[in-house]
Each structure stands twice: as C-alpha cells, then as structure tokens.
Amino acid sequence: MFKKQILLSARLGSCQALNPFRANAVSRFYASGKAVALTADTYSDKVQRDSKYKKLDEKDLLFFRDILKDGNYMISNEQDLEFYNEDWMRKYKGQSQLVLKPKTTEQVSEIMKYCNAQKLAVVPQGGNTGLVGGSIPVFDEIILSLSNMNKIRSFDSVSGILKCDAGVILENADNFLAENGYIFPLDLGAKGSCHVGGVCATNAGGLRLLRYGSLHGTVLGLEAVLPDGTIYSSIDALRKDNTGYDFKQLLIGSEGTLGVITGVSILCPSRPTSTNVAFLAVSSYETVQKVFVGARKELSEILSAFEFMDGKSQLLTGRYLKADHPIESGDYPFYVLIETSGSNRDHDMEKLETFLANAMEEGLVDDGIIAQDEAQSQSLWSWRESIPEASAHDGGVYKYDVSIPLKDLYGLVEAAETKLNEANLVDIDSNDKPVVGAIGYGHLGDGNLHLNVCVREYNKNIEKTLEPFVYEWIQEKQGSISAEHGLGFQKKNYIGYSKSDVEIKLIKDIKNHYDPNGILNPYKYV
Amino acid sequence: MSSKLKILVxxxxxxxxxxxxxxxxAGTGVETTGVKFSMNPFCDIALEESLRIREANKDIVEKIHAVSIGPTKAQDILRTALAKGADTSTLVDVGNEEVEPLIVAKLLQKVVEKEQSNLIILGKQAIDDDANQTGQILAGLLNWPQATNASKVEIDGTKVTVTREVDGGSDTLSAELPMxxxxxxxxxxxxxxxxxxxMKAKKKPLEKLKSSDLGVELVSRLETLKVEEPPARAAGVKxxxxxxxxxxxxxxxxI
Incomplete structure (x- = not known):
C-alpha cells in the first residue's frame, strides 16, 4: 500500500567517500549556515546532566543489537546521528550516541525494561517535527525512534476505526483512509513527516480541530510501553466504555514522559467529498473576529477551517515562496483562509458565496478569492502552511503557541513587536539587526495564536527580551502558554504561568509513580 | 473584417x-460520481491568454466569449471564466454524452459563425482524453491558419505572431487574422x-443551447472496448x- 522507502539506497557514509567535497554537508534539505549549537551549551545555566543516568557502554550496545537482531536498526555513526540529534528549526541539538529503531512493541518493551534497570535515559522520537525541542535529547539520552513501526494494523470501514502503528506517517495514514472514503481527524503542516503516535503523544491540534475536535475525543485507544517495560494496551477499546480510569488520556499530551506510544486506535469521520477554499483580505483584527462570527453562523456545519494571518506573515511567506500574493489588489493588514467541507458541492458553494457576498456588502471583507479547482485550493493553503518554514528562513524563529481569549488574541503580537522595537532589535530588511519581525497567525476558530519571532540568529538578548515577558502577558490575560505545541524543553520552566501549584504537583506525582527512575524524556515537561 | 478582436475561448x-x-x-471508463470536476488546465491557460491580450492591447478586443460543450454542470466552469474576465458565454448542453473531437469541432464551427469570432484560443488538449485534435480539426473545418502548442503570443494589428516550443528550440509562426x-x-x-x-459574474450572460440548435448530430465513431490501470510497480528490495x-x-x- 505504501511505497517502500528508500529502495536500494546506498548508505550515506559510502556516498561521501565518492565525493570528498560533500564530506561535511549535512544531509538535510534546509541545511544552511552555521552548525547548530548544542542545547547543553546554550542552556548550560539552566540544565546540567544528571549523574544518576548511566553512560552508554559497549555492553549496552551488544544487548540492543541482540534485541533488534539487525545492525540496520541501530544507528551509532556520528553523521547519521546528526539527523536525529537536531530539530528542524535548528534550535536544539542533543549528543545522543545511539538511535534504536525497533520494529515491534515487544522490542520496545525489552528496550525499556533494560534501560529502566540500567538507568539509561531515553527520548522517544517520532517524525521529529516538534516545535519545543521535546523529541531532541538534551545530553546523551538514547533516541528511541518509532519510524520502523509503520504498519496500518486494521481498518473497519463500517465504524471508521483505524488501528495503526505509532510510526505511521500522518499523510500516509490519511491517504490510506482516503482510499476508503474516510479522513484522519487531524491535519497539520508537518503531515508529510510527523507520526500518528507523535501527534497523540503531543496532543497536536492542527487545522481540523475546529471541525473534528481534539485527539482526547477522537483517540479511542492506545498501546504504549511504560518505563518499566510493561505493555499497556487499550487499543481494542470501544467508542463508549465507562469502566475505570481512562489511562490513555494521560498519555495523550504526555510528550513521551509517561510511556512510549506504539499503537493508536482512532475514530475517523467520513471524508468530505466537496471542499472549498476562500482567501480573504481584512482591514483589522476586530473585523477578522466579525468575519469569524459570520462564518460560524452562516457556514455552520460545513466550516472546517478558519485561519487568520497577519500582513507581515504573508510578506515573509511571499519572499520565501518567491511568489506574488494571490490577492493582488494590495497589501492588507490581515488575511483569512476559510475552508468548507461537506458532501454536496452545489450546496456548499451556494452557502459560501452567499456568506462572502454578504461579508463584502457589509464591508467586512476588502477583497478575496475563491479557489476554482483543487490546484488553486492547494496553492491558497500553501500561503498558510508555508508560514512556519518562511518564518525560520532567515536563520531561526522563536515560537510561541498560545491560547488567549479571542478579543485579546492579536494584542500579544503587537506587544511583542513593541517590546522588541524598544530594545532596538528589529529590522525587516537590514541584516544589522538580529530580529526580522514578530508575526502572528493561527487557528482563530480555536482561540489559538502562533506568535513567531523571526530572527537572523538565536541570541540570549532576544530571548531575554521575550521571556518571561510573553508568558507574563499571557498569564495576565488568562491564556495558556502552550495551546498545541506542548511544553517540551522550551517551556519546561514556564508551566507555572498556566497551571496552578496543585495541578503541577499532581502531574509530578503521576510522573514519579510511573517513571520512578525518571528515565523517560528527562530535563523536560515539568 | 474589422481589426477588433472577437476572441472565442x-x-x-x-x-x-x-x-x-x-x-x-464495469471497466468502461473513469468513475465520475463524487469526483471533483474543474476547468481543464490548458483551457484555463487559453482563457488567461485572451485576458492578457485584452490587458496588453488597449481597445483592440471587442469581446471574449467562452463556450463549453458538456453536461449542464459545465456552466460552473463558464461562471468561473466569466468571473475571471470573459464577457459572455455559451453552454452547449450535450448531457452526459461523450463527444469526440470531430463533433466538438463541428459544434465550435457553428459557434464561431454565430459569434463571428476572428481569434480562437483553446487548450492544446484536455487532460481527460488527451486527444490533442480539436484545435487542429477546427482549423481544417474553418480553413483558418493555426498555431499549436503556443508558448508566446504577440498581436500587432491584424497580425498574430506565435512562438511554439518544439524539440530542440522554438518555432515562430505568424499569420493574419482570423486564426x-x-x-x-x-x-x-x-x-x-x-x-x-x-459576484459580478452571476449577472453576465450565459446562453444555453442544445446541439440540435446548432444543427449538429451527436454521433460517435469510436467505441471504447476496455479501460484498465497500468500494471503496478513491483516492490523494491533493501x-x-x-x-x-x-x-x-x-x-x-x-549496469
């Protein structure tokens, strides 16, 4: 069903022998500029290696080789390790000496049992598309990659329940479902790389949350290996089951600190056969909110995405895509992408056109376009989905993914921009200043804003200007410092801005109960 | 003939x-129920070119008329064409009948006469049957000069110069209207x-005709025996x- 990956691929090491000039090239398409600094160095004032964890030795390697039965499922070569040690934003870099890529849940169980006994720290890693450094080791933790567990286990075309391995790439799962007339209830920009297990472990939100709700609702069961090697499974759970504590809910969003998710059972809705996309230009944030209210009222059940983007995010995306903006009549302060999904194109189009006509008549929308075919829909979506890449394009990006009550949502971007300007750090064109600009975009439908501070380099001065300022601002507005990206390494020290002492204590109690040795994803989360 | 352009797309x-x-x-064709339909991409390019000719040459285009031959639903793409800038449009409703290039060309010939078009710009082929014949047959029926596979079009009065991409370079043709x-x-x-x-396109004219209104009989000369998928690629080895x-x-x- 899926394309077999990397057929007949020569190993990286041998290629380089043939071409000495490429010996230092990092094997990633976005590799550019200088090497990524080690997290351990950058944050040496915040975190030290805990000496309770054992250092990897020869005996351990032999043991793992014995479990995995195949040398190809272990990576300890310096250059190949780099891919697993770095995050895509080039912000965090670990020093792991070993990547394990088990093929079965039993292998994961044996690995965890051994690591627990030996006090070897472990970082579970999916597609490594996280935004807070959660999947990257801080020091020498072993990386447990789920990428070899990539099989669809079963699909029930009556109930729409999909069961699959944790390492199935989201887009592959969705393509599989598409052939059966169903859709994965979650979609996000990184769908081509991120894993189904990873999105559950991080409780990812994404573009369809508005329509299909959070994974806490759609995931029916999980299979996971606990830190001591115990295999927990609720993968055969039914849609309704009120017996006992719902343990899987603890794993969803645990970011690999409670267990390693190895299998997922998820309820999939039937795939909409008609999708329409419109892209609108709006003159103020207040008006964006009015358009949202109107869209919810008039499009009601077919509204499947309501994404807003500020003018600067589109400017940077245009530079990155090297393309002219689809809305040609001028630059506007805000843009909105509306998607409808339904089962009857005529009905949906009529609703959408009526809504848009009204919005234009009332002066809420200054200009707009409706995609006329699938290619145009995809092209319009790319102006939203390319923002994360565009924002990191000049060197790096500080990402803040926050929930704030709607009326104050965009105020955070303005506040951050003011703060950075006061510190005299910003210039959108000149390379003399470290910051390109602060941009805002996000899932307005969910009250979720992405504040991205696009930078030319990561530096302490920028970080000090933004943190804890941003977190304090959010706390003041009763927001959450992490709406959908999680805590990971970046926000470990800031959970107190969103959670009470009681809540934090409960979280720590649970962690200590299931992982008394603290071997799973240490130095992160809380 | 006046030098004003009446473009048919x-x-x-x-x-x-x-x-x-x-x-x-049944293996007789492609599944169409529940499938999204749009304007053929080459047709979209042809339409775009007609709009650009109007924008680049002030006052020389009198009218851009879009025509589609297909089911009632084909009016969706005509509305799109009107929204993009076509002035008027005609739908020749042939129901769900598959119409072969020769019949399409015959119907178009009648529309050309009706609209008194002097420049026809159309896609080189449709991506469903990939016939790449309609333009050529129509040129034969009308006995007009034709320039196929255009990659550049320039207009100077009544003279049209077209650059075509051919193997190993480009080929430049020019002819007087009509073309x-x-x-x-x-x-x-x-x-x-x-x-x-x-929104404005909703008020632009969309004329609906039957093939009989144009005096053309829908006949098929070809019979599809079977449609099948190409063989699947064999699995690789590691x-x-x-x-x-x-x-x-x-x-x-x-090697």
Whole structure:
C-alpha cells in the first residue's frame, strides 16, 4: 500500500567517500549556515546532566543489537546521528550516541525494561517535527525512534476505526483512509513527516480541530510501553466504555514522559467529498473576529477551517515562496483562509458565496478569492502552511503557541513587536539587526495564536527580551502558554504561568509513580 | 473584417487534475460520481491568454466569449471564466454524452459563425482524453491558419505572431487574422477569480443551447472496448551494503 522507502539506497557514509567535497554537508534539505549549537551549551545555566543516568557502554550496545537482531536498526555513526540529534528549526541539538529503531512493541518493551534497570535515559522520537525541542535529547539520552513501526494494523470501514502503528506517517495514514472514503481527524503542516503516535503523544491540534475536535475525543485507544517495560494496551477499546480510569488520556499530551506510544486506535469521520477554499483580505483584527462570527453562523456545519494571518506573515511567506500574493489588489493588514467541507458541492458553494457576498456588502471583507479547482485550493493553503518554514528562513524563529481569549488574541503580537522595537532589535530588511519581525497567525476558530519571532540568529538578548515577558502577558490575560505545541524543553520552566501549584504537583506525582527512575524524556515537561 | 478582436475561448470541464482518477467497476471508463470536476488546465491557460491580450492591447478586443460543450454542470466552469474576465458565454448542453473531437469541432464551427469570432484560443488538449485534435480539426473545418502548442503570443494589428516550443528550440509562426491558437503549459500562469468578480459574474450572460440548435448530430465513431490501470510497480528490495547493491544492479542488468 505504501511505497517502500528508500529502495536500494546506498548508505550515506559510502556516498561521501565518492565525493570528498560533500564530506561535511549535512544531509538535510534546509541545511544552511552555521552548525547548530548544542542545547547543553546554550542552556548550560539552566540544565546540567544528571549523574544518576548511566553512560552508554559497549555492553549496552551488544544487548540492543541482540534485541533488534539487525545492525540496520541501530544507528551509532556520528553523521547519521546528526539527523536525529537536531530539530528542524535548528534550535536544539542533543549528543545522543545511539538511535534504536525497533520494529515491534515487544522490542520496545525489552528496550525499556533494560534501560529502566540500567538507568539509561531515553527520548522517544517520532517524525521529529516538534516545535519545543521535546523529541531532541538534551545530553546523551538514547533516541528511541518509532519510524520502523509503520504498519496500518486494521481498518473497519463500517465504524471508521483505524488501528495503526505509532510510526505511521500522518499523510500516509490519511491517504490510506482516503482510499476508503474516510479522513484522519487531524491535519497539520508537518503531515508529510510527523507520526500518528507523535501527534497523540503531543496532543497536536492542527487545522481540523475546529471541525473534528481534539485527539482526547477522537483517540479511542492506545498501546504504549511504560518505563518499566510493561505493555499497556487499550487499543481494542470501544467508542463508549465507562469502566475505570481512562489511562490513555494521560498519555495523550504526555510528550513521551509517561510511556512510549506504539499503537493508536482512532475514530475517523467520513471524508468530505466537496471542499472549498476562500482567501480573504481584512482591514483589522476586530473585523477578522466579525468575519469569524459570520462564518460560524452562516457556514455552520460545513466550516472546517478558519485561519487568520497577519500582513507581515504573508510578506515573509511571499519572499520565501518567491511568489506574488494571490490577492493582488494590495497589501492588507490581515488575511483569512476559510475552508468548507461537506458532501454536496452545489450546496456548499451556494452557502459560501452567499456568506462572502454578504461579508463584502457589509464591508467586512476588502477583497478575496475563491479557489476554482483543487490546484488553486492547494496553492491558497500553501500561503498558510508555508508560514512556519518562511518564518525560520532567515536563520531561526522563536515560537510561541498560545491560547488567549479571542478579543485579546492579536494584542500579544503587537506587544511583542513593541517590546522588541524598544530594545532596538528589529529590522525587516537590514541584516544589522538580529530580529526580522514578530508575526502572528493561527487557528482563530480555536482561540489559538502562533506568535513567531523571526530572527537572523538565536541570541540570549532576544530571548531575554521575550521571556518571561510573553508568558507574563499571557498569564495576565488568562491564556495558556502552550495551546498545541506542548511544553517540551522550551517551556519546561514556564508551566507555572498556566497551571496552578496543585495541578503541577499532581502531574509530578503521576510522573514519579510511573517513571520512578525518571528515565523517560528527562530535563523536560515539568 | 474589422481589426477588433472577437476572441472565442472553448473550455472543457474535466476531472480535477489534482484528483487521482479511478476506473469504474464495469471497466468502461473513469468513475465520475463524487469526483471533483474543474476547468481543464490548458483551457484555463487559453482563457488567461485572451485576458492578457485584452490587458496588453488597449481597445483592440471587442469581446471574449467562452463556450463549453458538456453536461449542464459545465456552466460552473463558464461562471468561473466569466468571473475571471470573459464577457459572455455559451453552454452547449450535450448531457452526459461523450463527444469526440470531430463533433466538438463541428459544434465550435457553428459557434464561431454565430459569434463571428476572428481569434480562437483553446487548450492544446484536455487532460481527460488527451486527444490533442480539436484545435487542429477546427482549423481544417474553418480553413483558418493555426498555431499549436503556443508558448508566446504577440498581436500587432491584424497580425498574430506565435512562438511554439518544439524539440530542440522554438518555432515562430505568424499569420493574419482570423486564426486558431492552441495553448501549451508554459504560455502563462492563470489568475484567481476574485470575490467581487465572482459576484459580478452571476449577472453576465450565459446562453444555453442544445446541439440540435446548432444543427449538429451527436454521433460517435469510436467505441471504447476496455479501460484498465497500468500494471503496478513491483516492490523494491533493501540492500545492506554497496557490494550487494552493485551485484543486484548487475543481476537486473541495470549496469
């Protein structure tokens, strides 16, 4: 069903022998500029290696080789390790000496049992598309990659329940479902790389949350290996089951600190056969909110995405895509992408056109376009989905993914921009200043804003200007410092801005109960 | 003939090019129920070119008329064309009948006479049947000069110069109006329909005709015997070393 990956691929090491000039090239398409600094160095004032964890030795390697039965499922070569040690934003870099890529849940169980006994720290890693450094080791933790567990286990075309391995790439799962007339209830920009297990472990939100709700609702069961090697499974759970504590809910969003998710059972809705996309230009944030209210009222059940983007995010995306903006009549302060999904194109189009006509008549929308075919829909979506890449394009990006009550949502971007300007750090064109600009975009439908501070380099001065300022601002507005990206390494020290002492204590109690040795994803989360 | 251009743009409604077509259960054609249809991409390029000619040459275009031959639903793509800038449009409703290029050309010939068009710009082919014949047959029926697979079009009074991409270079043709041009992929990049124009397009004229109104009988000369998928690609193998790779490649005589 899926394309077999990397057929007949020569190993990286041998290629380089043939071409000495490429010996230092990092094997990633976005590799550019200088090497990524080690997290351990950058944050040496915040975190030290805990000496309770054992250092990897020869005996351990032999043991793992014995479990995995195949040398190809272990990576300890310096250059190949780099891919697993770095995050895509080039912000965090670990020093792991070993990547394990088990093929079965039993292998994961044996690995965890051994690591627990030996006090070897472990970082579970999916597609490594996280935004807070959660999947990257801080020091020498072993990386447990789920990428070899990539099989669809079963699909029930009556109930729409999909069961699959944790390492199935989201887009592959969705393509599989598409052939059966169903859709994965979650979609996000990184769908081509991120894993189904990873999105559950991080409780990812994404573009369809508005329509299909959070994974806490759609995931029916999980299979996971606990830190001591115990295999927990609720993968055969039914849609309704009120017996006992719902343990899987603890794993969803645990970011690999409670267990390693190895299998997922998820309820999939039937795939909409008609999708329409419109892209609108709006003159103020207040008006964006009015358009949202109107869209919810008039499009009601077919509204499947309501994404807003500020003018600067589109400017940077245009530079990155090297393309002219689809809305040609001028630059506007805000843009909105509306998607409808339904089962009857005529009905949906009529609703959408009526809504848009009204919005234009009332002066809420200054200009707009409706995609006329699938290619145009995809092209319009790319102006939203390319923002994360565009924002990191000049060197790096500080990402803040926050929930704030709607009326104050965009105020955070303005506040951050003011703060950075006061510190005299910003210039959108000149390379003399470290910051390109602060941009805002996000899932307005969910009250979720992405504040991205696009930078030319990561530096302490920028970080000090933004943190804890941003977190304090959010706390003041009763927001959450992490709406959908999680805590990971970046926000470990800031959970107190969103959670009470009681809540934090409960979280720590649970962690200590299931992982008394603290071997799973240490130095992160809380 | 006046030197003002009356451009005719024929448009075909096809399965959206981004959707993967599937063969129907009977094996007689492609499954169409629940599938998204859009304007044929080459037709979209042809339409775009007519709009650009009007924008680049002030006052020389009198009218851009879009025409589609297809089911009632084909009026969706005509509305799109009107939203993008066509002035008027005609739908020749042939129901769900498959119409072969010769009949399409005969119907178009009648529309050309009716609209008194002097420049026809159409896609070089439709992505559903890939026939690449309609433009050429129409040129034969009208006995007009034709320039196929255009990658550049320039107008100077009544003289039209067309650059075509051919193997190993380009070929430049010029002719006096009236003329037929078929559009290739690189001619231009079509625009989006803007919201205000989509609204305005609802009020633009869309004439509906039957093939009998044009005096053309729908006959099929071809019979489709069977439609089948190309054979699936065989699964690959994974090798552990360069030596193994080399020996495998030798085995399959790739090196």
């Amino acid at each position: 024929p448009l075909k409604r096809v399965i959206d090019f981004a959707t993967k077509p599937r063969i129907n259960k 037929i041009i078929t559009a290739d992929l690189r001619l231009n990049e079509p625009r989006y329909a803007t919201l205000p124009n989509v 090798v552990g070393s360069v030596d193994e790779l080399v020996s495998k490649l030798k085995e399959v005589k790739a």
